[in-house]
Amino acid sequence: MRALVWHGKEDIRCDTVSDPEIEDGRDVVIKVTSCAICGSDLHLFHNFIPAMLPGDVMGHETMGEVVETGRGLKNKLKKGDRVVVPFTIVCGECDQCKRGYFSVCQKSNRKKHLADKVFGHTTAGLFGYTHLTGGYPGGQAEYLRVPYADTTVQRVPEGIPDEKLLFLSDIFPTGWQAAVQADIQPTDTVAIWGCGPVGQMTIRSAVLLGAEQVVAIDNIPERLEMAEAGGAITINFDEENVVERLNDLTGGEGPEKCIDCIGMESHVSPSMPDTVYDRAKQILLAESDRPHVLREMIYVCRPGGLISIPGVYGGLVDKIPMGAAMNKGLTFRMGQTHVQRWTADLLRRIEEEQIDPSFVITHEAPLTKGPEMYRTFRDKQDSCIKVVLKP
Amino acid sequence: MTNIASFARLSHITRSEGDPKVLQSGPSSSGVPDGLARALGWFSLGLGLTELVAPRRITSALGMDGKETLVRVYGAREIASGVLSLSVDKNLGLWSRVAGDSLDIATVLTALRSDNPKRGNVAVALALLLGVTAIDLIDAQASTARHSRAVGRKRSYRDRSGFPRGVQAARGAARDFKTPADLRHAPALAAVSPSTSAA
Numbered sequence: 001m002r003a004l005v006w007h008g009k010e011d012i013r014c015d016t017v018s019d020p021e022i023e024d025g026r027d028v029v030i031k032v033t034s035c036a037i038c039g040s041d042l043h044l045f046h047n048f049i050p051a052m053l054p055g056d057v058m059g060h061e062t063m064g065e066v067v068e069t070g071r072g073l074k075n076k077l078k079k080g081d082r083v084v085v086p087f088t089i090v091c092g093e094c095d096q097c098k099r100g101y102f103s104v105c106q107k108s109n110r111k112k113h114l115a116d117k118v119f120g121h122t123t124a125g126l127f128g129y130t131h132l133t134g135g136y137p138g139g140q141a142e143y144l145r146v147p148y149a150d151t152t153v154q155r156v157p158e159g160i161p162d163e164k165l166l167f168l169s170d171i172f173p174t175g176w177q178a179a180v181q182a183d184i185q186p187t188d189t190v191a192i193w194g195c196g197p198v199g200q201m202t203i204r205s206a207v208l209l210g211a212e213q214v215v216a217i218d219n220i221p222e223r224l225e226m227a228e229a230g231g232a233i234t235i236n237f238d239e240e241n242v243v244e245r246l247n248d249l250t251g252g253e254g255p256e257k258c259i260d261c262i263g264m265e266s267h268v269s270p271s272m273p274d275t276v277y278d279r280a281k282q283i284l285l286a287e288s289d290r291p292h293v294l295r296e297m298i299y300v301c302r303p304g305g306l307i308s309i310p311g312v313y314g315g316l317v318d319k320i321p322m323g324a325a326m327n328k329g330l331t332f333r334m335g336q337t338h339v340q341r342w343t344a345d346l347l348r349r350i351e352e353e354q355i356d357p358s359f360v361i362t363h364e365a366p367l368t369k370g371p372e373m374y375r376t377f378r379d380k381q382d383s384c385i386k387v388v389l390k391p
Numbered sequence: 392m393t394n395i396a397s398f399a400r401l402s403h404i405t406r407s408e409g410d411p412k413v414l415q416s417g418p419s420s421s422g423v424p425d426g427l428a429r430a431l432g433w434f435s436l437g438l439g440l441t442e443l444v445a446p447r448r449i450t451s452a453l454g455m456d457g458k459e460t461l462v463r464v465y466g467a468r469e470i471a472s473g474v475l476s477l478s479v480d481k482n483l484g485l486w487s488r489v490a491g492d493s494l495d496i497a498t499v500l501t502a503l504r505s506d507n508p509k510r511g512n513v514a515v516a517l518a519l520l521l522g523v524t525a526i527d528l529i530d531a532q533a534s535t536a537r538h539s540r541a542v543g544r545k546r547s548y549r550d551r552s553g554f555p556r557g558v559q560a561a562r563g564a565a566r567d568f569k570t571p572a573d574l575r576h577a578p579a580l581a582a583v584s585p586s587t588s589a590a
Contacts, residue, residue: 135407
């Protein structure tokens with residue numbers, strides 16, 4: 001089969017690889033009908049996430065049709081079923097899964113010993129990501145083996161196009177969880193840093209959940225346009241001071257809820273000296289992540305407010321103003337998304353036309369064009385915001 | 392690639408037996424300007440290290456005795472350019488190399504004096520510098536063009552609300568959602584004192 005394969009920094013290739021096979025009774029193999037490139041794939045593209053191996057298959061936003069099934073499936077998943085594959089692999093049996101904390105499933109990471117060493121305790125296995133999270137082959141491919149398939153996948157109905165359903169695999173539940181864990185109230189101002197695909201979904205989620213004001217921060221005009229179309233007030237940080245504008249919008253009090261949809265690769269600009277400092281430290285391997293957004297959120301957030309972090313961080317950050325965070329009594333909520341906790345509810349909202357997540361797709365291309373599309377997406381060329389690939 | 396593979400070996404990371412194996416490799420996302428940037432980055436590191444640890448060899452070969460400190464400073468600059476050229480900020484690294492080339496040429500030109508017995512070496516060094524400058528300039532321009540955000544169409548997304556029934560209808564449409572107990576936060580200030588609500 002063909003698949004997009006990681007060969008090193010900025011080196012993704014569409015290779016011919018051996019086909020996946022059923023390895024366990026709870027596995028299924030799906031024929032991929034649509035997959036997408038995620039912003040967090042770019043962290044791998046840039047080699048900022050450790051423990052990738054040349055030859056790893058990329059991709060964690062995937063959907064398709066079940067073509068092979070294991071003999072030990074615990075539900076009625078069968079050949080021909082149409083499924084969305086969440087990026088988190090979950091056993092459905094461990095204590096964490098039972099309480100809905102699927103992204104920290106205790107059993108699905110087949111390289112638990114690595115995660116135990118690096119994170120202290122294991123987290124869930126993820127598709128197409130680092131070997132710290134199991135090194136499972138990803139779904140930017142023609143076929144995908146799905147372990148623990150009976151508890152991992154979300155069955156979806158026929159009659160709704162892939163484009164509306166695909167993002168149930170990651171970015172829609174990720175944006176939703178980012179907003180839900182902020183516990184948005186009707187009087188809240190919710191400030192969202194980053195108008196990439198997760199930021200766009202977070203904006204829509206905050207609007208649906210009834211925030212009084214949703215403010216979106218970025219510097220890419222077309223992303224800001226899309227954010228505005230979704231009901232956000234926008235701040236272009238190349239043109240305005242973010243802290244001053246947010247204070248203006250909140251009567252000087254600061255937003256109650258701040259959401260970081262950027263993560264470890266904050267924009268670097270001489271106009272924000274801390275970002276240059278972070279980049280220099282990152283190049284010298286003295287810091288792995290660039291936390292400018294965290295600093296800004298802690299500074300501007302209203303005392304007693306909440307900081308929600310769906311953006312991916314990979315390792316160590318420096319110069320976090322913990323004094324401000326502690327004295328202002330801020331609450332932090334973060335983590336990889338517990339996708340399976342939200343998919344059924346979000347599928348209903350798509351069916352009821354509360355939202356159509358396909359709005360975010362700006363580029364569709366065959367899988368063979370994947371390497372080129374990685375570059376287009378990374379360099380934000382051709383007004384690219386979200387790429388869907390068709391195997 | 393080498394250091395990644397070494398890290399993997401050291402940490403005993405291996406792919407699992409049943410995982411797909413590469414049978415035939417396709418074209419890479421990395422283009423010629425990217426590969427050349429990597430090569431120039433390694434060249435910078437090698438040259439910079441030489442300048443740092445053996446400046447006297449360079450100065451004596453060029454008849455520039457007494458300029459060892461300057462050569463060391465240039466070595467540090469060269470290493471910084473190399474590191475940048477090997478990073479995702481390769482354009483910055485390549486343009487810093489072009490600027491560095493100009494400095495190098497200006498400095499070596501001062502040694503092209505009639506009373507310098509190493510004048511022949513200086514001429515060769517200048518020729519090499521001009522050649523490297525040309526390569527740096529070509530690659531810096533090619534890489535900048537390849538990775539420029541200006542490539543492609545500028546499109547408008549003003550009609551991409553994502554809400555089939557419009558933004559106004561969407562506001563609060565999911566208020567039926569009950570925040571799970573483990574994700575609740577403090578009551579809003581407005582709930583205890585309306586005067587403190589957002590402006």
